[in-house]
Amino acid sequence: MDIVWFALAAVIGAVVGSFLNVVILRLPQEGASIAFPASHCPQCMHTLAWYENIPVISYLFLCGRCRTCRLPISKQYPLVEIAMATLAVLVLRQFGLSVELGYYVVFCAALLVIIFIDIHHQIIPDTISLPGILLGFFGSFFIQTITWQQSGLGILCGCGSLYLVAAYHASLTNREGMGGGDLKLLAMIGAFLGWQCLPYVLFASSVFGSIVGLIAMRRQKKGGQTRIPFGPFLALGALSYLFLEEHIHRLWQLYLSAAGL
Numbered sequence: 001m002d003i004v005w006f007a008l009a010a011v012i013g014a015v016v017g018s019f020l021n022v023v024i025l026r027l028p029q030e031g032a033s034i035a036f037p038a039s040h041c042p043q044c045m046h047t048l049a050w051y052e053n054i055p056v057i058s059y060l061f062l063c064g065r066c067r068t069c070r071l072p073i074s075k076q077y078p079l080v081e082i083a084m085a086t087l088a089v090l091v092l093r094q095f096g097l098s099v100e101l102g103y104y105v106v107f108c109a110a111l112l113v114i115i116f117i118d119i120h121h122q123i124i125p126d127t128i129s130l131p132g133i134l135l136g137f138f139g140s141f142f143i144q145t146i147t148w149q150q151s152g153l154g155i156l157c158g159c160g161s162l163y164l165v166a167a168y169h170a171s172l173t174n175r176e177g178m179g180g181g182d183l184k185l186l187a188m189i190g191a192f193l194g195w196q197c198l199p200y201v202l203f204a205s206s207v208f209g210s211i212v213g214l215i216a217m218r219r220q221k222k223g224g225q226t227r228i229p230f231g232p233f234l235a236l237g238a239l240s241y242l243f244l245e246e247h248i249h250r251l252w253q254l255y256l257s258a259a260g261l
Helices: 003-026 057-061 076-095 099-121 126-139 148-173 180-193 195-219 231-258
Strands: none
Touching (some): 003 076, 003 099, 057 076, 076 231, 099 231, 148 180, 148 195, 180 195
16 A cells, blocks of 8 residues: 555544544533533643644654643654554554554544543543444444444443353452443443454453553552552454454464364
8 A cells, every 4th residue: 555545544543543532531520511612721721722732742842842841742642643644554454444444543542532631530431432332333234344243242241241250259358340331432442343353352451461461569658559550451462463463363273282182
């Protein structure tokens, strides 16, 4: 594919990422609008000029500081913009110019918002996951990667499988290990990727979470407790499946062959 298309995908992805920053910041705030007021510095409330709101470039041009109050701008802003630009390019590379392109760009954008909101607030907004479940299911009628039956089973199995895991964890520890937001997120993942992704997503997210959890335990003070949200790991598991599905299935077949199954 022509490099111009990839460059265009990166630019559009960065612009979408700029909007996602607004969603990440305002969606958890009760009663806040993601449309009004216009983009502004969260410290001094200075309304940004157009040249202060160019994805990534403005951050570099301003040396990471507000032009008015000179306080530092969070590195999260360019990080989200670069991440969304990268995801848009990867989706274009994976699916080309197709219906799947828009379908999975929306999926990636939703996961990116969920990752950062869950990290900051330990919540997964229903306003992202519930519409995502519906969009994933209805979109499955128009794409070639999964069928509507796979999507529907993905919703049912996604919510049900994580509920069983959460119930088992609660029975062992007498405390809640996962919230309802995680169940809805896995249902959304199943809607977009089909039921067949779920064993891998649960396995990969558990591995990612265990690694981060062990690192956090080593760094925390003696006797302290660290609450680590599980949503970001589910999202990372889903993203890795989306882009590495063929390699994952190939490794699974190699394992089965080596095990004589």
